[in-house]
Structure formats: C-alpha cells, structure tokens
Amino acid sequence: MLLFPLAYTVHLSFQEWFASSTVPPHFVGLKNYWDMLKDERFLKGTVRTIAYTILALGGEVGFGVAMALVFDRTFFGKGIVRALFLLPMVATPVAIALVWLFIYDPATGVLNYLLSLLGLPQGLWVSQPRTVIASLVLVDIWQWTPLVMLIVLAGLATLPNEPYEAATIDGASGLQIFLYITLPLLRPYIVVAALFRGIDALKTFDIIYVITRGGPAFSSETLNLYIYSSAFEYMHMGYSSAMLVVFFCLVGALSVGLISVRRARS
Amino acid sequence: MKEGPRLTKSSLRSAVFVTFVLLVVSLYLFPFYWMILSSLKDQMQNMAYPPIFWFKPTLANYRTVFQENPFLLFLWNSVVVGFGATLAGLALGLPAAYAIARYRYRGIAFAVLVARITPGISYLVPWFIIFTQVRLIGSYTALVLSHLTVGLPLIVWIMIGFFEDVPQELEEAALIDGCSRYWTFVRIAVPLTGPGIVAAGILSFILSWNTFMYSVVLADADTRTLPVAVFGFLSYGGFDWGALTAAATVITLPVLFLAMVIQRHIVSGLSFGGIKG
Numbered sequence: 001m002l003l004f005p006l007a008y009t010v011h012l013s014f015q016e017w018f019a020s021s022t023v024p025p026h027f028v029g030l031k032n033y034w035d036m037l038k039d040e041r042f043l044k045g046t047v048r049t050i051a052y053t054i055l056a057l058g059g060e061v062g063f064g065v066a067m068a069l070v071f072d073r074t075f076f077g078k079g080i081v082r083a084l085f086l087l088p089m090v091a092t093p094v095a096i097a098l099v100w101l102f103i104y105d106p107a108t109g110v111l112n113y114l115l116s117l118l119g120l121p122q123g124l125w126v127s128q129p130r131t132v133i134a135s136l137v138l139v140d141i142w143q144w145t146p147l148v149m150l151i152v153l154a155g156l157a158t159l160p161n162e163p164y165e166a167a168t169i170d171g172a173s174g175l176q177i178f179l180y181i182t183l184p185l186l187r188p189y190i191v192v193a194a195l196f197r198g199i200d201a202l203k204t205f206d207i208i209y210v211i212t213r214g215g216p217a218f219s220s221e222t223l224n225l226y227i228y229s230s231a232f233e234y235m236h237m238g239y240s241s242a243m244l245v246v247f248f249c250l251v252g253a254l255s256v257g258l259i260s261v262r263r264a265r266s
Numbered sequence: 267m268k269e270g271p272r273l274t275k276s277s278l279r280s281a282v283f284v285t286f287v288l289l290v291v292s293l294y295l296f297p298f299y300w301m302i303l304s305s306l307k308d309q310m311q312n313m314a315y316p317p318i319f320w321f322k323p324t325l326a327n328y329r330t331v332f333q334e335n336p337f338l339l340f341l342w343n344s345v346v347v348g349f350g351a352t353l354a355g356l357a358l359g360l361p362a363a364y365a366i367a368r369y370r371y372r373g374i375a376f377a378v379l380v381a382r383i384t385p386g387i388s389y390l391v392p393w394f395i396i397f398t399q400v401r402l403i404g405s406y407t408a409l410v411l412s413h414l415t416v417g418l419p420l421i422v423w424i425m426i427g428f429f430e431d432v433p434q435e436l437e438e439a440a441l442i443d444g445c446s447r448y449w450t451f452v453r454i455a456v457p458l459t460g461p462g463i464v465a466a467g468i469l470s471f472i473l474s475w476n477t478f479m480y481s482v483v484l485a486d487a488d489t490r491t492l493p494v495a496v497f498g499f500l501s502y503g504g505f506d507w508g509a510l511t512a513a514a515t516v517i518t519l520p521v522l523f524l525a526m527v528i529q530r531h532i533v534s535g536l537s538f539g540g541i542k543g
Contacts, residue, residue, distance in 0.1 A: 002381050002415065005392035012392070019395065070286065081291055083529050088294065089536060090525040092476045094493040095514035098500060099301045102507055108315045110300060142294070150533045196537050203385045206478045210497060224387055231391050232483055244388050255383050 006248070012241035020235035032242035041218060041226055042243060046250075049222040052133055052140075053201040059141040060197055061190060064148025069178075071149065072156045085146035093143075097210035100139050101126070104211075126212050129219030136220060139207055144200075148193040155189030156182075195258040202251050223247050298518075305512035312507040327512035337513070339488070340495040346406060347481075347491055348474040351413035355421045355470050356463065358414075363425035364451055374422075382419040386479055389415060394483055404486030412480040417470030424469070424535050428462030429455055465531035468524050475521060492517045 013032055017025035036042050071081070088096070103111045104125035112122040125135040163181045172180070205224045208214070214221030214229070227247060231240035304312055306323035331337050362378070365371045393412060394403075402408040432455050440450045456463070478493040485494055496513045499506075525532060 002377065002384075002389075005389045006384070008392040008395075009388060012395075019398075067290070070283070075283070075287070081287060083526060084291060084294060086525055086529055086532050087298065087522055090472055090476075090521055090532060091298075092493055092514075092517045092521060094476075094478050094496055095301070095518045096297065098496065098510055098514050099297050099304075101500075102304065102511065103297065103300060108313055108317070110317045113316050142297070146294075147533065147536060151537055154533070192537060199383055203387075205387070206493075209479075210500065224385065227387055227391075228479070231387075232394070237391065237395065240391055244385075244391060247385055248388050251383060251385055 009241045009244050012238055013245050015238040015241075017238040018235050019237050025238065028238070032239045035239060036242060036246065041221065042223075044218075045221050045223045045226040048133065048220070049202060049224070049250075052137060052204065052222060053198055055134070055137045056140040056144070056201040057194060057198050059137065060145045060148045061194055063141065063145045064193065065152050065186070065190065067145065067149045068152035068156060072153060082150070085150065088143045089147055093206035094210050096143065097139070097207045101211050104135060126220075127216065129216055132212060132216065132220040136208055136211060139211070140201060140204065143207075144197055148197060151189050151193040152186060155186045159185050191258060191261060195255065198254050198258065199251055202254065223250075301511050301514055301518070304507055305515045307508055309506060309508055327508035328516070330506075330509045331512050331516065335495070335499075337495065337516075340490050340492050343485070343489050344475055344491040347409045347413055348471045350406065350410035351417050351474045352467050352470045354410060354414050355417040356467055359418050359421035359466070360425060360456065360463070361451070363422045364429050364455055366422070367426050367429035375426075378419045378422045381415055382423075386416075390480060390483055397484060403484060404489055406489060408484045409481060409489060409491070412484055413474040413477055416473045416477055416480075420473065420535055421466045421470050424466040424531065425459065425462055427534070428459040432458050465528045466535070468528045469531065469535045472521050472524055
C-alpha cells in the first residue's frame with residue numbers, strides 16, 4: 001500500500017499514457033522528463049511552490065518563536081488560550097478555506113471592511129494574480145503558526161536556569177541572552193517545527209484548491225495542483241507520474257536537508 | 267519608597283501583555299466567529315456592505331443544508347470511513363509501534379516516516395489507476411484504504427512513546443510466568459496505554475474526517491464524504507454564503523469538540539513526536 005505505489009509511479013513516468021484513450025501505455029524513455037523542462041506551467045508551478053513554502057515557513061517560524069517568547073509565563077487563562085490555538089490546525093481545511101474565501105471577498109468581504117475602519121488600504125486579495133500567493137500564505141500562517149509556537153513553548157519549558165544566571169551576573173543584555181543562549185538551546189525544537197511545516201507547506205492542496213483552484217489565470221497553481229489537474233482532469237498519467245517523481249524528490253531533499261542540519265548542530 | 271514606580275511599571279507591562287493576548291486570541295477566533303455568524307444570516311444580510319454584526323438570527327441555512335441535500339448520507343459516509351480507517355490503523359499500528367518500542371525495528375520506523383513525508387498525490391495517482399482496474403472507485407474500501415495512510419503513521423508515532431513508558435518489569439514478570447510475547451502485548455501493554463490509544467484513535471479520526479483530496483478523487487455520489495460535499499456546494503451553489511458557512515460549521519464543530527478532548531496530544535501527534543506534551 002505504501003511502497004508499491006511509489007515504484008509503480010517511477011515505472012509509469014517512462015510511459016506515454018492517457019487514461020482516457022484506448023491506446024495502452026507504451027515506453028517513451030525520458031520523454032516525459034524532457035517535456036517538463038519545456039513546460040511553462042510546470043516550471044512556474046515549481047517556483048511558486050518553493051516561494052509559497054519559503055514565505056509560509058519564514059512567517060510561521062518568525063511569528064511562532066516570537067509568540068512563544070511572549071506566552072512563556074504563567075497567566076490567568078493560559079490553559080484556555082493554549083487550547084484555542086489548537087483550533088485552526090485541527091479544523092477541516094475545506095471549511096476554513098471557504099470561510100477565508102468569504103472574508104477575502106473584495107466587494108462584500110469583512111476584511112476590506114475592517115481595514116477601511118482602520119483607515120488602511122484595501123486589497124483584491126485572492127482575486128488578482130499579484131496578491132494571490134501572499135493571501136494564501138497568510139491563511140497558512142494563520143493556521144500553522146500556533147503549531148510552531150506550541151513546539152517552541154515546550155522547548156522553552158525544558159531550558160536550564162544556570163546559563164541565564166551566569167549571563168545575568170556577567171551583565172549580558174536581554175538581546176545577547178536571547179541570541180547566544182535561548183536561540184541555540186531552542187534550535188532542535190525550531191528545526192523539528194520547521195521540518196514538518198516545510199514538508200507540509202510544499203504539499204499544500206486543500207486550502208489553495210478550494211480558495212482559488214490555482215487561479216486567477218493559473219497564478220496560484222502550485223506543483224501539487226498542476227499534477228492533480230494533469231492526472232485527474234487531462235488523464236495524462238505518464239507525464240503526471242514523471243512530475244510526481246520530481247515532486248517527491250523535492251520533498252525528500254528538504255527532509256534530508258533539514259534532518260542533516262539537525263544532526264550537525266546537535 | 268522604591269516600590270512605587272516599579273509596581274506601576276510592572277502593572278503597565280502586564281496591561282500591555284493582556285491587551286496583546288486578547289488581540290492575538292480574537293484574531294485567531296475571528297474566522298470561526300465569522301463562520302458561525304454568517305451561517306445564522308439570510309442571503310441579503312450576507313451580501314450587505316458594510317457587513318452586519320447585529321441581526322435576528324435564523325436557522326434557515328441549516329434547514330437548507332439538511333433538507334435540500336442528502337447531507338445525512340455524507341455525514342454517515344464520513345463517520346463510516348473515519349471509523350474504518352481508524353480501526354484498521356489501530357489494528358496495524360499498535361503492533362508496529364510495540365515492535366519499534368521494544369525491539370527497535372528501524373525498518374518499520376523508517377517506512378512510517380517515509381509515509382508521513384510522501385505527498386498524498388504520489389499515492390493517489392497509482393491508487394486511482396489500480397482502483398479503477400479492480401472496480402473499487404467509489405467504494406468504502408478504496409476510501410478506508412486511502413485514509414488509512416493518513417492516520418496510520420500518526421498512530422504508530424504517538425504509540426511508540428506510550429509503549430516505551432510501560433515498565434519493562436511488568437512485561438518481564440508476565441513472560442516469566444509463561445505468558446507469550448503476543449499475550450503480554452494484549453494483556454499488559456495495550457490496557458496500560460489505554461489513554462494513548464484513545465488519543466491516537468481520535469486524532470486519526472479527525473485527520474480522516476478532514477481528508478479532502480483522496481475522497482474527491484476516489485468517492486462517487488453515494489460515498490462522498492463531508493469535505494467533498496461542501497466543496498460541491500461551493501462549485502454549484504452560486505455562493506449562497508449562508509448555506510456554505512452552515513455546512514462548514516456542521517463539519518467543523520465535531521472536530522473542535524474532539525480536539526478539546528485530546529488537546530494534550532495534538533501537538534506531539536502533528537509534529538510526529540517532535541515534542542512530548
């Protein structure tokens with residue numbers, strides 16, 4: 001169930017096959033891989049996927065660590081606040097995407113209304129190519145920053161006291177303490193959070209598909225969405241399999257990269 | 267006398283802190299608030315600009331959702347597939363996790379990690395071809411098997427931690443008394459990890475409930491699960507925001523409730539044991 005499909009995908013990636021036609025699959029060598037290099041939708045989709053992941057990861061790790069530092073103290077209602085942060089990550093993505101689509105509506109959406117109350121400029125959000133990726137990333141950040149925050153918060157709870165006492169006696173400033181003590185000690189936790197968020201951001205499907213279906217004019221079509229329509233709308237199974245191999249390698253490379261960073265530093 | 271200014275400063279700081287907490291929390295809850303609020307408005311109120319915050323609520327949208335669609339069937343499908351995938355996941359995942367925890371089977375652990383990392387669509391394309399050939403498209407079997415790959419890695423990863431916490435001495439005592447490894451697992455390890463099994467099962471059920479891509483490809487009109495049905499409304503419903511948000515509320519509320527039950531385990535489950543909560 002797990003390994004056979006991967007082997008089968010590699011096999012299919014060397015075949016030419018439209019599942020909708022009566023012509024059976026036939027071997028075409030590396031043709032599918034050559035075609036990818038000339039396929040603008042594939043190339044742009046790959047760049048877009050990587051850009052989406054970098055933006056989401058940067059936002060989530062940045063805000064996540066900052067929020068963890070702020071929330072790392074006892075206060076009234078901490079348990080409730082902590083529980084509330086779990087909601088975005090467990091709520092059904094299709095439902096969340098639909099609500100954000102409504103919130104982003106340029107004509108009647110509540111986001112533009114709230115911005116106008118604050119005297120801020122309003123936007124077209126997911127309705128124009130220029131801002132669609134950033135708007136989708138914003139949903140991703142809303143949904144997943146709490147995961148990073150809660151992982152880092154768990155890390156903060158394990159930190160030893162001694163280095164802080166020593167640093168305070170030596171007269172280190174707050175910023176120095178953060179940069180030279182807290183951050184290095186937290187690194188394993190940040191790497192774990194970044195590893196899983198990075199992998200999952202590359203694979204994002206539900207949110208993008210429901211909000212934009214890759215539009216407007218393919219401007220938010222990531223690799224996952226392009227492969228999906230290539231396989232299940234155009235029924236181009238051979239070519240889709242070749243793209244899947246590349247996609248799998250992309251996700252695999254990120255995993256290996258992050259794991260080795262973690263090993264080297266620890 | 268020195269106490270005075272310091273107190274004001276610290277109370278100012280805590281006021282800033284409380285404001286910050288309230289701001290972040292309301293930012294986080296707003297989409298849920300807006301979802302529920304919109305589901306209680308009629309179509310006119312939902313299209314009004316500026317948006318309306320105070321109005322007389324109506325349940326008409328919920329009536330639309332349940333009466334004009336076989337929504338109960340979709341609900342039932344989601345429950346059947348969720349339970350099927352979770353039970354199968356526990357049947358396979360508990361022994362696998364136990365083997366990893368007790369005998370350090372690196373191979374299984376690695377396979378589970380690969381399954382967690384691999385993009386779902388890498389499985390979906392070959393499955394679609396195979397299920398088409400054996401005429402399983404649209405069957406519960408195809409859905410349960412596909413959803414199994416979402417929950418299984420998570421069950422294994424959560425349970426490794428729980429099995430490692432079972433005291434070795436208890437199991438050794440049972441083994442000395444002539445209990446086989448299998449019965450030691452069934453009679454001692456499983457009952458002692460009950461809370462973990464419940465948490466892993468619920469989390470696996472939630473993920474199956476939320477799964478969209480596998481279901482949209484592998485289900486047909488009769489086996490459609492809730493996310494697919496709601497996506498269908500969005501495509502053909504002509505943006506009836508009241509009904510759409512009502513459907514979204516119906517899908518989301520059970521998940522939010524279940525999540526509150528197992529909240530301690532969610533982060534370690536989703537980060538794959540990255541931390542132990």
